[in-house]
Amino acid sequence: MAQANWRLEGEWIKNCNCAFGCPCDFNARPTNGECKGLIGMRITKGNFESTDLSGLSFCVTVHFPGALHEGNGEAQAIIDERATPAQREALFAILSGKNSAEGTLFHIFSLIVTTMHEPIFAPVHIEFDKLARVASIDIPGVLETDVEPIRNPVTGAPHRIQVVMPEGFEHREGEVAAANIHSTGAIRFDTRGTHSTLADVVQTPHGVEA
Numbered sequence: 001m002a003q004a005n006w007r008l009e010g011e012w013i014k015n016c017n018c019a020f021g022c023p024c025d026f027n028a029r030p031t032n033g034e035c036k037g038l039i040g041m042r043i044t045k046g047n048f049e050s051t052d053l054s055g056l057s058f059c060v061t062v063h064f065p066g067a068l069h070e071g072n073g074e075a076q077a078i079i080d081e082r083a084t085p086a087q088r089e090a091l092f093a094i095l096s097g098k099n100s101a102e103g104t105l106f107h108i109f110s111l112i113v114t115t116m117h118e119p120i121f122a123p124v125h126i127e128f129d130k131l132a133r134v135a136s137i138d139i140p141g142v143l144e145t146d147v148e149p150i151r152n153p154v155t156g157a158p159h160r161i162q163v164v165m166p167e168g169f170e171h172r173e174g175e176v177a178a179a180n181i182h183s184t185g186a187i188r189f190d191t192r193g194t195h196s197t198l199a200d201v202v203q204t205p206h207g208v209e210a
Contacts (some may be wrong), residue, residue: 015040022195053090
């Protein structure tokens with residue numbers, strides 16, 4: 001049961017080590033047998049009860065040794081260093097899943113992650129252009145990732161693919177693109193030309209509204 005009133009609206013980036021399309025979105029096993037990836041969000045408008053979260057950004061890097069539903073995952077939260085103590089507490093309260101209804105994104109996340117690494121507080125710089133399929137996250141000394149359109153292997157022209165998930169618990173509609181990732185926090189990995197989804201999302205205690 002949801003325990004608090006909160007809402008996050010903003011720009012959502014999911015980059016991982018899977019092939020374009022991310023089998024995990026279709027309840028299939030990760031391309032390479034394990035999942036290494038990240039989610040990042042720039043909150044354009046948000047709150048947790050009376051605590052305003054607008055303008056802040058956060059990321060979470062993850063590793064699952066197999067399919068996500070099998071659990072045993074590890075995660076590390078990276079929180080915008082500009083967040084006040086109250087804002088940090090509010091973001092952790094959302095990410096914990098304790099203030100989300102059963103079956104929603106953060107609640108599921110709390111069930112499948114068994115190891116939470118110590119959080120990092122650092123500058124989180126996010127660039128985001130969903131329609132152009134271009135984005136980046138730069139967290140000095142912790143994470144660098146950039147997104148670009150998938151390219152036609154013959155002509156090099158940008159290729160456009162959208163994924164629509166009417167019952168998705170992460171987003172409803174996203175642009176599929178190509179990601180490069182260099183993660184040097186507690187969960188270390190590198191990828192080139194792997195999956196990315198860019199989406200505008202609205203997350204609430206009761207799930208996705210957009």
